[in-house]
Amino acid sequence: MGRIIAVLYKEFLQMRRDRMTLALVLMLPLVQLLLFGYAIQTEVKHISTVVFDQSLTGDSRDLLDSFSASGYFDVIASAGSYAEVTQMIDSGRAKAGIVFPPDFAEDVRRGAPAQVQVLVDASDNMVANQAIAVANSIGLLKSQEALAQKYSLKGPLYDIRVRPWYNPDGITAYFMVPAILGILVTMTMVLITSMGIVRERERGTLEQLMVTPVKPLELMLGKILPYIVLGYLQITVALLVGKFVFGVPIKGSVLELYVLTLFFITASLGLGILISNVAKTQMQAMQMAFFVFLPSIMLSGFLFPREAMPKVIYYIGNIIPLTYYLDIIRGIVLKGVGIAYLWGQVISLIVFSLVLLTFSTLKFKKKIA
DSSP, X not given: OHHHHHHHHHHHHHHHHOHHHHHHHHHHHHHHHHHHHHHOOSSOOXXXXXXXXXXXXXXXXXXXXXXXXXXXXXXXXXXXXXXXXXXXXXXXXXXXXXXXXXXXXXXXXXXXXXXXXXXXXXXXXXXXXXXXXXXXXXXXXXXXXXXXXXXXXXXXSEEEEEEEESOTTOOHHHHHHHHHHHHHHHIIIIIIHHHHHHXXXXXXXXXXXXTSSOOHHHHHHHHHHHHHHHHHHHHHHHHHHHHHTSOOOOOSOHHHHHHHHHHHHHHHHHHHHHHHHHOSSHHXXXXXXXXHHHHHHHHSSSSSOGGGSOHHHHHHHXXXXXXXXXXXXXXXXXXXXXXXXXXXXXXXXXXXXXXXXXXXXXXXXXXXX
16 A cells, blocks of 8 residues: 555656646646537527528518528628629538529519528538528418418418538538548647657657758658658548548549648648647647647537637637638538639638748757757
């Protein structure tokens, strides 16, 4: 018993000396519980919506007000053409589109079912399911209200026709497989890179490289290039499995996907190298990497729709590289769009890459100087 107490006391003293590890162990679970407790919501509200109203009458505005008042549809723009609606949904700026035909009010007045088209971005299954269910419910409720007050029709007054785009059958694999690819790259680039460099520092092999004529920038490039190759190997395997095992359609350019993926890989590498510069042990590096890894899963839109998150948590998701890469890979694979629709996400990843790699290289250079 005395020996056990002695060992426990020794471990306690070691933990006190390693204050960073102790702080990480105590603080990270608390921070993550608070963060994810507020962030994770399965009910999707405030779905960004674009409206193309060709009727421009009180009847169309009345029905549109019902969509807005539900709290599920946030009208962010009014389109001047059907092509503009398509462009906004393709680019991801809107998750839904509501289209009123020119004869909408005329159909209402003569008691015929007035058609309304609701376009839904079904590349995000959870958002699509919520939007479809709410749109149909609003159509039925408004029809019953109008029938009770004005008409003696047997059928619904409003004919809400929902059109799920990009994944009309709601196949989960189409939505999840491209996103899992991003998670795999994040895990490899951040976790393995950070731990690998710290491990070399602990073994003393990094110091051996420092005494050679190799410059810090050359040393950094030599360290990250193998991981870039590894990232592309992962992407290739994941795309092949997704295509031939799960039947995921690749509608866009694979070459364009590979090119844009480079910016995501370099951004993730920058995070991994930054962690390796801060952490003193492999345990610290692992804990910091998981602190990056878990928010990437929870707050990027991988599992839970960002539209359902509180505003503060939504903005935190904007500083996670995976958030932008999910838009890129789902846009290319499921929507078939290119950089013309994804330039905002690409610029964000380029900024992330430049800032993280520059800061990490300078800190690494300072550390070995």
